[in-house]
Amino acid sequence: xxxxxxxxxxxxxxxxEQEKRSPEEIRARIETFLAKYEExxxxxxxxxxxxxxxxxxxxxxxxxxxQNNYQDREFLKKVFSDTGEWVKIMATxxxxxxxxxxxxxxxxxxxxxxxxxxxxxxxxxVMVHCWGGKSLDWxxxxxADTIEHGVYLTKEQADKxxxxxxxxxxxxxxxxxxxxxxxxxxxxQILQERAKRACEGHSHAIRYALSSGVLIGHGTDFYADPDxxxxxxxxxxxxxxxxLTKEQAxxxxxxxxxxxxGKKVHSGTV
Numbered sequence: 001x002x003x004x005x006x007x008x009x010x011x012x013x014x015x016x017e018q019e020k021r022s023p024e025e026i027r028a029r030i031e032t033f034l035a036k037y038e039e040x041x042x043x044x045x046x047x048x049x050x051x052x053x054x055x056x057x058x059x060x061x062x063x064x065x066x067q068n069n070y071q072d073r074e075f076l077k078k079v080f081s082d083t084g085e086w087v088k089i090m091a092t093x094x095x096x097x098x099x100x101x102x103x104x105x106x107x108x109x110x111x112x113x114x115x116x117x118x119x120x121x122x123x124x125x126v127m128v129h130c131w132g133g134k135s136l137d138w139x140x141x142x143x144a145d146t147i148e149h150g151v152y153l154t155k156e157q158a159d160k161x162x163x164x165x166x167x168x169x170x171x172x173x174x175x176x177x178x179x180x181x182x183x184x185x186x187x188x189q190i191l192q193e194r195a196k197r198a199c200e201g202h203s204h205a206i207r208y209a210l211s212s213g214v215l216i217g218h219g220t221d222f223y224a225d226p227d228x229x230x231x232x233x234x235x236x237x238x239x240x241x242x243x244l245t246k247e248q249a250x251x252x253x254x255x256x257x258x259x260x261x262g263k264k265v266h267s268g269t270v
Contacts, residue, residue: 046219
């Protein structure tokens with residue numbers, strides 16, 4: 001299987017916890033996780049931002065555009081020249097945002113569309129972190145290459161995504177685990193409740209995506225915590241729980257993932 005959304009350089013759910021670790025400990029955790037992940041059958045992963053390694057099983061992200069750096073010309077120049085194939089834009093909030101604000105745009109429409117255009121002109125593919133709302137409309141109009149999460153995707157948006165051939169990477173497993181196994185992440189109840197809302201949103205969003213014919217890819221949104229390895233197949237199971245057939249869920253991490261990446265993996269030509 002291919003994981004289209006992995007935080008390869010993160011070792012902890014809360015970044016302040018990772019900051020307490022020594023560089024050696026961080027490196028060891030990442031290497032241990034990646035080795036065990038491969039043993040579970042994840043042959044290739046697309047990094048979702050932050051990984052500085054050069055492991056051949058990781059497609060590295062050139063940079064992550066957030067609210068605080070989208071106008072930073074020097075940062076953008078580095079992203080343009082980076083060898084990474086993908087760029088990630090944070091278009092909305094996520095688990096850290098209150099439910100009533102989670103779909104609020106983090107980057108204005110004009111600047112957002114300009115960024116996507118410029119990244120494409122520089123040969124980068126664009127993955128957009130977006131839970132829904134106006135930013136999802138803008139992502140479709142700008143022809144982003146993938147939409148990540150899409151928790152509050154509407155039927156109208158799904159129709160447009162299918163029309164433009166834009167895939168959805170829902171990352172359902174992480175929200176289900178946060179909702180049902182909060183002890184695994186040591187999170188407070190408020191985050192557990194937000195995860196439950198995300199699960200409810202996905203139950204509708206994925207149904208819309210399926211009925212509209214949107215390509216759905218397999219991505220976990222996991223990070224390099226060795227304790228998460230035992231859940232390597234959870235996204236595959238959750239996709240089926242949300243309505244995909246076994247064959248569709250398998251394709252999400254094989255043939256569909258290859259199509260999204262533009263790479264033939266299972267023939268050995270990565």
